[in-house]
Amino acid sequence: MHTTLTIANFNDAAELRDWIRFMQTDGVGVDMARRLLSTFGLPGDVFSAGFDELRAVVPERIARALLQAPTAMMQNRLELTLDWAAQPGHRILTLADADYPQALLNISDPPILLYIKGRSALLSATSLAVVGSRNATAQGMQNAERFSEAASRAGLTVVSGLALGIDAAAHHGGLRGEGSSVAVIGTGIDIVYPMRNRALAQRLAEEGCIVSEYPLGMPPVAANFPRRNRIISGLARAVLVVEAAAQSGSLITARTAAEQGRDVFAIPGSIHSPLSKGCHQLIKQGAKLVESEEDILEELGKLPMPMQPAQPSVITRADKDADALLGAMGFDPVDADVLSLRSGLGAAALSERLLSLELDGAVECLPGGRYRRVN
Structure with a gap:
């Protein structure tokens, strides 16, 4: 990872509010956020920095945006987001959260915030x-x-x-x-x-x-x-x-x-x-x-689960006809005319069997009137 941050448990709503506000400040994307966090620490430290300090790291426009008090629209957005995070099964992880996925910490541009619904583990x-x-x-x-x-x-x-x-x-x-x-x-x-x-x-x-x-x-x-x-x-x-x-x-x-x-x-x-x-x-x-x-x-070092033994089945005439047509089809797409020549079936009989195989999920119809078998 290119950024060094202190990893800590994260429960304070005020700090979470700072993270959300930080990432929703105009001009602050993942790259800019990483640069600011590397320099100042947590978002609260970024907001507490002086203009000249910020200006040394980011363009003037972004420095002014970071120092501006949240607008009424931003305040409303923050409250809605915190309300969402408080619902059962919802969570927001930050880059400084102890539960942040280690695999993402090791990529070059990890997301700063992760909005999660479901089993975060x-x-x-x-x-x-x-x-x-x-x-x-x-x-x-x-x-x-x-x-x-x-x-x-x-x-x-x-x-x-x-x-x-x-x-x-x-x-x-x-x-x-x-x-x-x-x-x-x-x-x-x-x-x-x-x-x-x-x-x-x-x-x-x-x-x-x-x-x-x-x-x-x-x-x-x-x-x-x-x-x-x-x-x-x-x-x-x-x-x-x-x-x-x-x-x-x-x-x-x-x-x-x-x-x-x-x-x-x-x-x-x-x-x-x-x-x-x-x-x-x-x-x-x-x-x-x-x-x-x-x-x-x-x-990946994961042994496959043992397969259940197949149950014996009765092979019918229809099964044999289907197998013969699938054999004539091969594994590459083929049009009906070619398939008719290979199988010796007339147009009506071929159409009927292809429809049956398609309904059974054994064959799919491709653009251009071609057919292909499905394993």
């Missing part, structure tokens, strides 16, 4: 970050959920970003195990984004944890989401990229993870899939190729 647990495309395929979603569940059952906390697609699947999988799941969001902690994940967010708040560095009421601002990725990777021992296009926010998380000294894993895919390009790029750059949950768990 999960932020200090051994974690695996799972990230990927918002526009994920059915196979990608299944992989994210399955890998995350295995990690959670092995005792790892699954960290992701509450986005649609891979993130949501990772949280669902993580919540099924003892390790549970943490969502790092790019809005204020009182805002759910996207709204389609409202039920998932509620479950995370009750069974897992949601965390944000942004103040209450912060709307979804595009620049905040890449910024929060350093927290996702910073909390984790390693990052797993499930699906990612060549230009993807998930690659930002992976690069940040590598800079932070975290392991990076990637699941390979079809050479024809745009959502495999990012993973293949990472593998070329040194990320570890993983094909199973055990690959990750063994790397």
